[in-house]
Amino acid sequence: MSNITLRVYRGNSSGGQMVSYEVPKAPGMVVLDAIHYIQKNLDTTLACRWNCKAAKCGSCSAEIDGKPRLMCKTSVEDYPEGVITVGPVRAFPILKDLVTDVSWNFRIASKIPPLQVREEAAGKPFVLQQVDVDRVQEFRKCIECFLCQDVCHVIREHNRKDAFFGPRQMVRIAGLEMHPMDDLNRREQLRAEAGVGMCNITKCCTEVCPEHIHITDNAIIPMKERVVDDYFDPVSGLLRTLGVLPKRTKKPFKSVPNEQTVIVGNTTLAAK
Numbered sequence: 001m002s003n004i005t006l007r008v009y010r011g012n013s014s015g016g017q018m019v020s021y022e023v024p025k026a027p028g029m030v031v032l033d034a035i036h037y038i039q040k041n042l043d044t045t046l047a048c049r050w051n052c053k054a055a056k057c058g059s060c061s062a063e064i065d066g067k068p069r070l071m072c073k074t075s076v077e078d079y080p081e082g083v084i085t086v087g088p089v090r091a092f093p094i095l096k097d098l099v100t101d102v103s104w105n106f107r108i109a110s111k112i113p114p115l116q117v118r119e120e121a122a123g124k125p126f127v128l129q130q131v132d133v134d135r136v137q138e139f140r141k142c143i144e145c146f147l148c149q150d151v152c153h154v155i156r157e158h159n160r161k162d163a164f165f166g167p168r169q170m171v172r173i174a175g176l177e178m179h180p181m182d183d184l185n186r187r188e189q190l191r192a193e194a195g196v197g198m199c200n201i202t203k204c205c206t207e208v209c210p211e212h213i214h215i216t217d218n219a220i221i222p223m224k225e226r227v228v229d230d231y232f233d234p235v236s237g238l239l240r241t242l243g244v245l246p247k248r249t250k251k252p253f254k255s256v257p258n259e260q261t262v263i264v265g266n267t268t269l270a271a272k
């Protein structure tokens, strides 16, 4: 059986280096298998995060040969030359080896209010058009791997976590904004603190999404259009004032201050 060479980042917040390991190749092997081989046979101190090994928990995100990917979904056969580099995602602070601190994503998630059901629909079964179900269903496939957040240059290169929630949270907000029963003015959040205008539609996030969510085309661009329509389009504004277009009647959005976002275990809650 031939070997593969895994060059794995070893280090912490103070620094580190790439370390090479020789791993025997096995049929159907994925990069996460190779990491587990190292942990079991070569160095038990190697840290990585994983849970399902089925591309469904979103835990094993890493940069494989420099590209954000899930380790459990990446076959070693994709690298026929037999040398594979594995590093942590670079947009978030490193804790140890391949493990990074992605808690910022959960704190931001806690600033996004859940579905606010319209008064007339409260307590009743939702009656929805299939087209409306289909539109938001795609967004529910997100496994929160944060590979899209990792590749987005607004977060990664410019570190504008202060001004942009990132593509994952755009998907989340889009799923709520497009929900026919939702009654909250989410466009105010999108325009202001979520920073939808910071995205310049490079589509890098869409390219790396393991769930093949059309993040840019189906979530971000429609959200941009809705914000422009409400806040920056003088014609729509005039038509609304004249009563030609209906006035927006959704409940006003209230921001959760940063200091009131907390993380409890694996979930997030906005502090009461």
Ligand code: SF4
Residues within 6 Å of the ligand: 151, 152, 153, 154, 166, 167, 198, 199, 200, 201, 202, 203, 204, 205, 206, 216, 220
């Ligand atoms: S399309 Fe927008 S959100 Fe996606 S990576 Fe590019 S700038 Fe970031």
Ligand code: SF4
Residues within 6 Å of the ligand: 141, 142, 143, 144, 145, 146, 147, 148, 149, 167, 168, 171, 205, 208, 209, 210, 211, 212, 213, 215
């Ligand atoms: S949108 Fe796709 S890439 Fe982003 S966190 Fe969800 S599953 Fe991962």
Ligand code: FES
Residues within 6 Å of the ligand: 049, 050, 051, 052, 053, 054, 055, 056, 057, 058, 059, 060, 061, 070, 071, 072, 073
């Ligand atoms: S281990 Fe769950 S997504 Fe890879």
